Amino acid sequence: MKIGFIGGGNMASSIIGGLVASGVSASNIWASDPNADSLAKLREVAAVHTGSDNNALISQVNVVILAVKPQLMKVVALDIAAAVQTHQPLIITIAAGVASASLATWLGGSPAIVRCMPNTPALVRSGATGLYANDQVSAAQRRQASTILEAVGLALWVDNEAQLDAVTAVSGSGPAYFFLVMEAMQAAGRDMGLSAEIAQQLTLQTALGAAKMAVASDVDVGELRRRVTSPKGTTERAINILEDGGLRQLFAHALEGARVRAEELAIELEGE
Numbered sequence: 001m002k003i004g005f006i007g008g009g010n011m012a013s014s015i016i017g018g019l020v021a022s023g024v025s026a027s028n029i030w031a032s033d034p035n036a037d038s039l040a041k042l043r044e045v046a047a048v049h050t051g052s053d054n055n056a057l058i059s060q061v062n063v064v065i066l067a068v069k070p071q072l073m074k075v076v077a078l079d080i081a082a083a084v085q086t087h088q089p090l091i092i093t094i095a096a097g098v099a100s101a102s103l104a105t106w107l108g109g110s111p112a113i114v115r116c117m118p119n120t121p122a123l124v125r126s127g128a129t130g131l132y133a134n135d136q137v138s139a140a141q142r143r144q145a146s147t148i149l150e151a152v153g154l155a156l157w158v159d160n161e162a163q164l165d166a167v168t169a170v171s172g173s174g175p176a177y178f179f180l181v182m183e184a185m186q187a188a189g190r191d192m193g194l195s196a197e198i199a200q201q202l203t204l205q206t207a208l209g210a211a212k213m214a215v216a217s218d219v220d221v222g223e224l225r226r227r228v229t230s231p232k233g234t235t236e237r238a239i240n241i242l243e244d245g246g247l248r249q250l251f252a253h254a255l256e257g258a259r260v261r262a263e264e265l266a267i268e269l270e271g272e
């Protein structure tokens, strides 16, 4: 597999780091980006081939990962359309909100497209990615896409593209929800007299410990929560306050808001 990244920023850098750490040779990876600083940073991650000509890259590879900002996708796709039609690589897009049908229209022909929604913990190889393949993608190309995204964490296929909007709401935006909860817990700890440093360390270690336990456990998170919650104890008091405050409904409402916004973004970007 020869893999080319168009756009060599943060996400490309983390995926390249993951690929190389998982045994892919840097000599099989290309990246193109007009920004020399981005390319210099990439070369610190791995000795990949770098350049600024997106079309030259396409003639070298059989998998192209589009890792530019969503608003740039149309202009980049129109520019590489002829080369993609000639070389027929698998196209993997990680841009938020760019529908595979829009991308197919810009590229022309019948391109094989895998659209993914990764998240920022990919930067520390603990990402969670949802993937969707259009009808032109072969079984072998699906395996190639899985291999690439699994290099930075969990990668799961969804059945239809609309589900990627739900993936965006759950895991794409999800790290921010957990960061917000951590901010709130740190502030509460400080308000109760802990130093900022101690409130922060206790909060972050608790988040890490809870996530590790949840991932390793053979029971669901509801059961893990009940096991912390002693009858008439401290956790019960706190959980009752959160439940009475409507935390579950608030999360349902917030994630539905994110899902609807993902739908709106796809429509806005279609017309860009």
Ligand SMILES: NC(=O)C1=CN([C@@H]2O[C@H](COP(=O)(O)OP(=O)(O)OC[C@H]3O[C@@H](n4cnc5c(N)ncnc54)[C@H](O)[C@@H]3O)[C@@H](O)[C@H]2O)C=CC1
Pocket: 006, 007, 008, 009, 010, 011, 012, 032, 033, 034, 035, 038, 054, 067, 068, 069, 070, 072, 076, 094, 095, 096, 117, 118, 119, 120, 172
């Ligand atoms: N950061 C995040 O939380 C997530 C980002 N994504 C998606 O990943 C994509 C990339 O995001 P980041 O890596 O965070 O952005 P970034 O800004 O770090 O990287 C984008 C790179 O594209 C380059 N670029 C600009 N014009 C170009 C062109 N014409 N040809 C080639 N390269 C060009 C820029 O110089 C930059 O190095 C975005 O579409 C974003 O929606 C997806 C999920 C999560």
Ligand SMILES: O=C(O)[C@@H]1CCC=N1
Pocket: 096, 168, 172, 173
């Ligand atoms: O907030 C956003 O729109 C993007 C998509 C998921 C994470 N960041």
